[in-house]
Amino acid sequence: MDWQPLVLTFKLAFVTTIILLVIAVPIANWLSSTHSKMKPVVETLVSMPLVLPPTVLGFYMLVAFSPANFFGNWLNEWLGIRLIFSFEGLVVASIIYSLPFMVQPLQAGLASISPTLKEAAYTMGKSKRTTLFRILLPNIKSSILTGIVLTFAHTVGEFGVVLMIGGNMPGKTKVASIAIYDEVEALNYAAANNYSMILFAITFAILLLVYLINGGYLKRYSR
Amino acid sequence: MIEINLTKKLRSTGGSMLLDLELKIKKGEFVSLYGVSGAGKTCTLRVLSGLLTPDKGRIVVNGTTWFDAGKKINLSPQQRKIGYVFQDYALFPNMTVRQNLEFALQKGQSKSIVDNLVAIVELGDFLNRKPSTLSGGQQQRVALARALVQRPEILILDEPLSALDHKMRSKLQEYILKVHNAFNLTTILVSHNIGEIVKLSNHIYELHNGRVVREGKALDFFNAERNSAKFRFTGEVIHIEKEEVIYVVSVLVGNSVVKVVTDREEALALTLGDQVFVASKAFNPILERI
Amino acid sequence: MNSFNGHILEVETVGNLSLVRVALGKNTQWVSVVLDTPQTAPYLVPGEDIRVLFKETEVILNLQDPNLLSVDNYLKGTVKEVEAGEILSRLVLDTEIGELVAVVGSKSLKRLGLARNMSVLAMVKMNELILAP
Structure with a gap:
């Protein structure tokens, strides 16, 4: 069996999750506290990947990142980055595609914290930054965990966007979900089953762990 | 300032x-x-x-x-x-x-x-x-x-x-x-x-x-609400009961219930949950060491 | 609670105690002893309008000479209504300052033979009168 697609899948999911965590915290923090008129627009944009067919997203990204277009050309000329048919492209696409899975749990978590906690910290002379890192985030640990795991699992399961933007290049963009598709196409059901079983087992284990932790089951046993 | x-x-x-x-x-x-x-x-x-x-x-x-x-x-x-x-x-x-x-x-x-x-x-x-x-x-x-x-x-x-x-x-x-x-x-x-x-x-x-x-x-x-009554508390009316020709109103003061005898008119003017002053002159209450 | 309007005639203060004489009607001047002085209760000055409050249950009914009792305040009235209970009875008296309600023991009611249209003296000790501005 070729392990490369699986390794690539988890590498992609890992990198995507880390970057998304960094990006999503300020977005979620802004969304949970703002009264701006832009809020519904931003919320809609963040949620779009939930409802759009992945191929639509993939298609537009393919167009945008293509060196034949202004943006793709600019990236290529000035930064030397080619986002189509490359691992970097997959990461960018996955970040956009999985954005709601990170932002929404964080936003919900932050919104559930009593605003007086934040206000109390402000009246003690603490900056917004200090308040975010020392008060807000430590109190939404379970939301952060949910966001991380959903993002990770969702990236692992991604197919349409990856296929559109990454193509099917072994070792570069051929992730497990595409490998399964390939094997099925080739009527190689045994290999498809191997990939599928491994993905199934790992995602099950990850989600179970989250529910155990967030449900407090592990704490109960450790006491 | x-x-x-x-x-x-x-x-x-x-x-x-x-x-x-x-x-x-x-x-x-x-x-x-x-x-x-x-x-x-x-x-x-x-x-x-x-x-x-x-x-x-x-x-x-x-x-x-x-x-x-x-x-x-x-x-x-x-x-x-x-x-x-x-x-x-x-x-x-x-x-x-x-x-x-x-x-x-x-x-x-x-x-x-x-x-x-x-x-x-x-x-x-x-x-x-x-x-x-x-x-x-x-x-x-x-x-x-x-x-x-x-x-x-x-x-x-x-x-x-x-x-x-x-x-x-x-x-x-x-x-x-x-x-x-x-x-x-x-x-x-x-x-x-x-x-x-x-x-x-x-x-x-x-x-x-x-x-x-x-x-x-x-x-x-x-x-x-001030008058010469010195023995005064605020409380909440929790019960009103008629006894013969008078009415007994139970008032929750702090966490204890006190009972106050009132005449008909006053009792009928009160409803359960009303905030009231319980007042008496300083001459009436007795004190006993506990 | 009986409540009558009047005005202060004089205030006599000794230490923290004051004796306040209040005019309630043409022939009715009552006194009240309070744990206040004109300093602590600025309304305690002659001429000031004041309400006199007292409980129905503190009214004493008397058919004899009031000067033989240690009760300072009295007022003549006519029994207008009697509501007799087993233990307590409620009487409404017509007086020169208005209707006054008295709640007395039913046994005393019988002993005194109180009935409608009888004349009776209503008496209240001075420490039972609450003054309210």
């Missing part, structure tokens, strides 16, 4: 209201804001502490301008030296009592103030506990101590004792008076409890629909 002169349009579930304030609070005073829910009491505390920005006007504290709409001055809550005790205490659940207190320390401030406050409000036994494991009264003491760590000149108390039982209340009232005097604070209290207001404050402002409708010294303020 705190001089507040401002307006702020407030939107709430019941429509909009104009907060239109003119207050002058002397340094070292203990001031209470009194009034029905939605009168603008908490909003007053929030504009003073910078958590709510007024539309127009000025806030000047001890000669320093904190807010001036005309000159576009608006100090952030971080820059205003205010100790704020929130109604829900706002203790940080992720921190122990000690960490809650130490979080409030300013850059370079000595930790000795924390130990000092711990001693004053008697928190020594709970320092390593998380807030969620404390009783309401203990949480309240943590919130009070934490508000004072940064040595504010102004202490704001937003209905701090409303969730506590009677006994705990009177104990905490003593803590509040103790720190008010010990730290030379100017204290502003929001409360619905007349007994508490009279016990704690020098000066009272009554707010209604965003305006001060009445103000006065604590002793004079509740003058309307």
Whole structure:
């Protein structure tokens, strides 16, 4: 069996999750506290990947990142980055595609914290930054965990966007979900089953762990 | 001296209201804001502490301008030296009592103030506990101590004792008076409890629909209900019963129930849940050592 | 609670105690002893309007010479209504200052033979009168 697609899948999911965590915290923090008129627009944009067919997203990204277009050309000329048919492209696409899975749990978590906690910290002379890192985030640990795991699992399961933007290049963009598709196409059901079983087992284990932790089951046993 | 002169349009579930304030609070005073829910009491505390920005006007504290709409001055809550005790205490659940207190320390401030406050409000036994494991009264003491760590000149108390039982209340009232005097604070209290207001404050402002409708010294303020009866409490009517030609009204005072004999007219004018004064002349009650 | 309006005639203060004489009607001047002084209760000045409050249950009914009792305040009335119970009875008296309600023991009611249209003296000790501005 070729392990490369699986390794690539988890590498992609890992990198995507880390970057998304960094990006999503300020977005979620802004969304949970703002009264701006832009809020519904931003919320809609963040949620779009939930409802759009992945191929639509993939298609537009393919167009945008293509060196034949202004943006793709600019990236290529000035930064030397080619986002189509490359691992970097997959990461960018996955970040956009999985954005709601990170932002929404964080936003919900932050919104559930009593605003007086934040206000109390402000009246003690603490900056917004200090308040975010020392008060807000430590109190939404379970939301952060949910966001991380959903993002990770969702990236692992991604197919349409990856296929559109990454193509099917072994070792570069051929992730497990595409490998399964390939094997099925080739009527190689045994290999498809191997990939599928491994993905199934790992995602099950990850989600179970989250529910155990967030449900407090592990704490109960450790006491 | 705190001089507040401002307006702020407030939107709430019941429509909009104009907060239109003119207050002058002397340094070292203990001031209470009194009034029905939605009168603008908490909003007053929030504009003073910078958590709510007024539309127009000025806030000047001890000669320093904190807010001036005309000159576009608006100090952030971080820059205003205010100790704020929130109604829900706002203790940080992720921190122990000690960490809650130490979080409030300013850059370079000595930790000795924390130990000092711990001693004053008697928190020594709970320092390593998380807030969620404390009783309401203990949480309240943590919130009070934490508000004072940064040595504010102004202490704001937003209905701090409303969730506590009677006994705990009177104990905490003593803590509040103790720190008010010990730290030379100017204290502003929001409360619905007349007994508490009279016990704690020098000066009272009554707010209604965003305006001060009445103000006065604590002793004079509740003058309307005053008479020569010295044995007086406020309570709530919980039961009315006819006995032969008279009526017996049960009144909940603090956490004990007292019974008062009344004539028909008075009894019929009362409904369950009414707030009443129970009063008698100082000549009537008897005392017995327990 | 019986409540009558009147005005203060004089205030005599000794220490923290004051004896306040109040005019309630043409022939009715009552006194009340209070734990207040004109300093603690600014309304305690002659000429000030004041309400006098007292409990129905504190009213004493008397058919004899009031000067033989240690009760300072009295007022003549006519029994207008009697509501007799087993233990307590409620009487409404017509007086020069208005209707006054008295609640007395039913046994005393019988002993005194109180009935409608009888004349009777209503008496209240001075420490039972509450003054309210």
